[in-house]
Amino acid sequence: MRGGGGGGDDDDGPWRVLADAAAELASVLLAPSSSPDALADALERATAAVDADDEFVAALGFHRAHRAVVRLTTHPSPDVAAAAGDLAELCARRCPRGVPFPSVGGDASVEPSYARCDVGRRNAPLALILRRAREDPALGGGEKRRVPNIAWPSAIVLARVLALHPALVRGKDVLELGAGLGAVGMAAAALGADAATLTDVDDDAVANMRYNIARGGGVRVRRARSRRREGEAGVVDDDATAAAAAIASRCVAKALDWNDARDVRDVDGTADVVLGADVVHDHGMADGVVSALARAMRSPHGVGVIVNPAPEHRAGADRIPELLTAAGLVFERRVVASALLRAGLEEETEDVKLDVFAIARAEERVPRLEDVGERWFEFD
Missing domain, CATH: 3.40.50.150 (Vaccinia Virus protein VP39)
Incomplete structure (x- = not known):
């Protein structure tokens, strides 16, 4: 990423913060050994994150978590299935332009780029x-x-x-x-x-x-x-x-x-x-x-x-x-x-x-x- 007047990559920029948070939740959602309580908690946290910032939909997709969310809507635990359904519905509504849902991790259209503008x-x-x-x-x-x-x-x-x-x-x-x-x-x-x-x-x-x-x-x-x-x-x-x-x-x-x-x-x-x-x-x-x-x-x-x-x-x-x-x-x-x-x-x-x-x-x-x-x- 290049930014006029600033230049260079912004390694601790907004996308990296979201991606790191999504990685933590995705690791729980994708792990076969995750307990129902852990899954429900991760889904609720992801829902709150998407509600706060649409880009979290893209961050979840970047870590291949979207398909896990859809799969978890049929989980045997009613709490997990309900939480997954809520998250899937919210992601579909709040999905940023150009971001497919469910998404495929690593898709070039998923990760946004940023420009740093030094304006002071x-x-x-x-x-x-x-x-x-x-x-x-x-x-x-x-x-x-x-x-x-x-x-x-x-x-x-x-x-x-x-x-x-x-x-x-x-x-x-x-x-x-x-x-x-x-x-x-x-x-x-x-x-x-x-x-x-x-x-x-x-x-x-x-x-x-x-x-x-x-x-x-x-x-x-x-x-x-x-x-x-x-x-x-x-x-x-x-x-x-x-x-x-x-x-x-x-x-x-x-x-x-x-x-x-x-x-x-x-x-x-x-x-x-x-x-x-x-x-x-x-x-x-x-x-x-x-x-x-x-x-x-x-x-x-x-x-x-x-x-x-x-x-x-x-x-x-x-x-x-x-x-x-x-x-x-x-x-x-x-x-x-x-x-x-x-x-x-x-x-x-x-x-x-x-x-x-x-x-x-x-x-x-x-x-x-x-x-x-x-x-x-x-x-x-």
Whole structure:
């Protein structure tokens, strides 16, 4: 698993915790020598785990426990049979998209993958551990991975811009366009936004964002290193608890097609801040993005920030400036290199240049991002 801005495997991540718990229960359910009392207890614990987290269905399947559950519905002990029936019914209802029930252990469609998104800043490191929407295993990874499942460098940079300028979103209503994994909108909520609406045209992406929102974005914090400068704030466990609670309570995910007039009408004038990361990556996309942004921004104080790979990396991105001007918006553009993230990035090369657009309806309202630079994107 690779995570933009963080990189590497997350061995103690959410899936591993569930898989380890499921392994313990599966060992009881699959053992011929397990007593009726032990079986009933394991089934009841598994039912509680599934009720708490749909992914536990997949975790049970990963350890080949589903077939044992179905088999135990005919166990001679009434208590075991009833408990197995309850669990089987719950698993069938709560089964995540893409997970067969009963499942076959080791199936590539069973184990979810996660992206680690380091969205904080140097003296306040904050990471989101976000489950990716499930995919057809035949797609494989790399360039074949669906666009909404990638932790794009643009999103990591935009989230870190917000971490550097939390006043931009604090107490505001925020709308994220083309959210994908939703890291930017979740970061906004963690930084104090009153409400964050995360939108995407992909229904699977929306369902996946709702899953991650309900679990508080899987927030982690890394304690500030001992060599940090004197006077810099440290990071405590309470930070993660507060951030997760903010994400779960202030974020919503919904479908939005910026080329659909009805969808765009639904967000007219609803946002103090409109955000978008890597939203223009093909010819013709910029028109819909800029139109939706201009309509969603509340008048007169609404602002927007777009981070997008430069035109040499994304077809159609060259039209963003002219379309912003045509929409009556003013902006400042700064350039950041994705290499500044200093971490394993997906789908990008180290020399990608990212355009950062700070947007408003009047010059005096344009967010000032002059201090966006290398020192704010490094964690080392």
